[in-house]
Amino acid sequence: MPTISKKGQLMPQSPIRKLVPYAEEAIKKGKTIYYLNIGQPDIKTPKIALDAVKIHSLDILAYTRSEGSEDYRKKIANYYRKNDIQVNHDDIIVTTGGSEALLFAFGSIMDMDDEIIIPEPFYANYNGFSTASGVNIVPVISKIEDNFALPPIEEFEKLITPKTKAILICNPGNPTGYLYSKEEIQKLAAIVKKHDLFLIADEVYREFAYDGNTHYSIMQEKGLEDYAIMIDSVSKRYSMCGARIGCLVSKNKQVIQTVLKFAQARLSPPTLAQIASEAALDTPQSYFDDVIEEYVERRNILIDELSKIEGVKVAKPKGAFYCIAELPVKNSDDFAQWLLEHFDVNKETVMVAPAGGFYSTPGVGLNQIRIAYVLNKNSLIKSVNIIKEALKVYKD
Incomplete structure (x- = not known):
C-alpha cells in the first residue's frame, strides 16, 4: 500500500475546526450550539x-x-x-x-x-x-x-x-x-x-x-x-x-x-x-466606527462575565476579536469535546477552540481556550453561563 508523506503525517489538525464532527452530532440530537471557536464575524458584509x-x-x-x-x-x-x-x-x-x-x-x-x-x-x-x-x-x-x-x-x-x-x-x-x-x-x-x-x-x-x-x-x-x-x-x-x-x-x-x-x-x-x-475599499468610515463600538461592547461583556467564574483567568484584548481564557481543567481538548457530546443547558451548548493548538511548545496552553466574540451580546452572555455551569460538573 502506498504511504503518506512524513510531512502529511506531521501536519497538525486545526484546533478551530477539528471538533466539527462532534458539533454535527450535537445538532442531530437537537442541541443549539453557540460557535465561539471560529473568527467568522456575524457583522454584515458591506x-x-x-x-x-x-x-x-x-x-x-x-x-x-x-x-x-x-x-x-x-x-x-x-x-x-x-x-x-x-x-x-x-x-x-x-x-x-x-x-x-x-x-x-x-x-x-x-x-x-x-x-x-x-x-x-x-x-x-x-x-x-x-x-x-x-x-x-x-x-x-x-x-x-x-x-x-x-x-x-x-x-x-x-x-x-x-x-x-x-x-x-x-x-x-x-x-x-x-x-x-x-x-x-x-x-x-x-x-x-x-x-x-x-x-x-x-x-x-x-x-x-x-x-x-x-x-x-x-x-x-x-x-x-x-x-x-x-x-x-x-x-x-x-x-x-x-x-x-x-x-x-x-x-x-x-x-x-x-x-x-x-x-x-x-x-x-x-x-x-x-x-x-x-x-x-469604498466602504465608509461609519461602517468601521459602528463595528468597533460593537466589538468593544462584546469584549467588555465577555471579559466581565468570564471574570465572575471561580478559577477562570482571562486576558483583556486590546484589539481583534479573540481572547484566551484559562480554565480550572487539565485538558481543554477533552473539555471542549465533552461540552458538545455530554453537556447542555436547556438543549444549548458551546463550541470553543482548545488553546493547546495555538502553541508549538508541547504541554503549554492545555488548560486554556480561545474564544471568538463574534456573536451578539445576548448569545455571549448565554455562552459564558453554559461554560460556568459546565465547570461545576465537569471532571477531568
Missing part, C-alpha cells in the same frame, strides 16, 4: 461589495494577472496611504486569502529546516504553514499573567541561530487580542536589522484597535524597507471571510519578485472576489 458582484458586466470569467488586477492593487495602495503606509501598487501581490500570502512568504525567504521565531500563543495555522514549508517554528512564550505582552528582546536574541530567517508577529493578535505598541515594533525592528532577519507582520485585524489605542504597522517604521513583509486580508475587515482575498506587501523588490513566481505558479487570485474586494 452592501457595496456584494452589489459589485451582482451587477458586474463580465462576459467571460477570465484569469486576472498573477499579482492581482492593477486597478485593485492601486486602490489597495491608496487605502494604505490613507493609513500612513507609503507603498505603491507594485509593492503588493494579491493572494488567495492571507493564508496564501503567508505560504508565499515562507516559501520565498526560507529553505528546508530554516527557523522562524514566533511569540506564542499564535494563530494555529502558523503551525500548518511551517509544516507545509518544511520550516521549524522557534517559539518565544508570552504569558497570560502579562496580558500576552511582547517578551523581552533578550528572549528573542537567545533563540537566534544561523538558521533563523525571520520573526513573525500577528498585530493585533490572534488568539490573544494583544496590540503591539509602536515602541515594541521599534524593538523588533532593531533586532531584525541587527541580525539581518525578515520581520513578517500579519496585520489582518488592523482596524480593530480599542480603548483609544492605534495600530502601528511595520510598514510605517523607517529603515525597515528591506526587512518588512506585511500580510493582509479582507476577511475580517469587511466580514468577507469567504472571498479568500488577501495580499502580501513589501518594499523589498527581491521579495516581491520571488513571491510573484509563486503567484504565477498558481495562476491568479479569484476574479469575482477581487471585484468585491475592490468595491469594499
Whole structure:
C-alpha cells in the first residue's frame, strides 16, 4: 500500500475546526450550539461589495494577472496611504486569502529546516504553514499573567541561530487580542536589522484597535524597507471571510519578485472576489466606527462575565476579536469535546477552540481556550453561563 508523506503525517489538525464532527452530532440530537471557536464575524458584509458582484458586466470569467488586477492593487495602495503606509501598487501581490500570502512568504525567504521565531500563543495555522514549508517554528512564550505582552528582546536574541530567517508577529493578535505598541515594533525592528532577519507582520485585524489605542504597522517604521513583509486580508475587515482575498506587501523588490513566481505558479487570485474586494475599499468610515463600538461592547461583556467564574483567568484584548481564557481543567481538548457530546443547558451548548493548538511548545496552553466574540451580546452572555455551569460538573 502506498504511504503518506512524513510531512502529511506531521501536519497538525486545526484546533478551530477539528471538533466539527462532534458539533454535527450535537445538532442531530437537537442541541443549539453557540460557535465561539471560529473568527467568522456575524457583522454584515458591506452592501457595496456584494452589489459589485451582482451587477458586474463580465462576459467571460477570465484569469486576472498573477499579482492581482492593477486597478485593485492601486486602490489597495491608496487605502494604505490613507493609513500612513507609503507603498505603491507594485509593492503588493494579491493572494488567495492571507493564508496564501503567508505560504508565499515562507516559501520565498526560507529553505528546508530554516527557523522562524514566533511569540506564542499564535494563530494555529502558523503551525500548518511551517509544516507545509518544511520550516521549524522557534517559539518565544508570552504569558497570560502579562496580558500576552511582547517578551523581552533578550528572549528573542537567545533563540537566534544561523538558521533563523525571520520573526513573525500577528498585530493585533490572534488568539490573544494583544496590540503591539509602536515602541515594541521599534524593538523588533532593531533586532531584525541587527541580525539581518525578515520581520513578517500579519496585520489582518488592523482596524480593530480599542480603548483609544492605534495600530502601528511595520510598514510605517523607517529603515525597515528591506526587512518588512506585511500580510493582509479582507476577511475580517469587511466580514468577507469567504472571498479568500488577501495580499502580501513589501518594499523589498527581491521579495516581491520571488513571491510573484509563486503567484504565477498558481495562476491568479479569484476574479469575482477581487471585484468585491475592490468595491469594499469604498466602504465608509461609519461602517468601521459602528463595528468597533460593537466589538468593544462584546469584549467588555465577555471579559466581565468570564471574570465572575471561580478559577477562570482571562486576558483583556486590546484589539481583534479573540481572547484566551484559562480554565480550572487539565485538558481543554477533552473539555471542549465533552461540552458538545455530554453537556447542555436547556438543549444549548458551546463550541470553543482548545488553546493547546495555538502553541508549538508541547504541554503549554492545555488548560486554556480561545474564544471568538463574534456573536451578539445576548448569545455571549448565554455562552459564558453554559461554560460556568459546565465547570461545576465537569471532571477531568
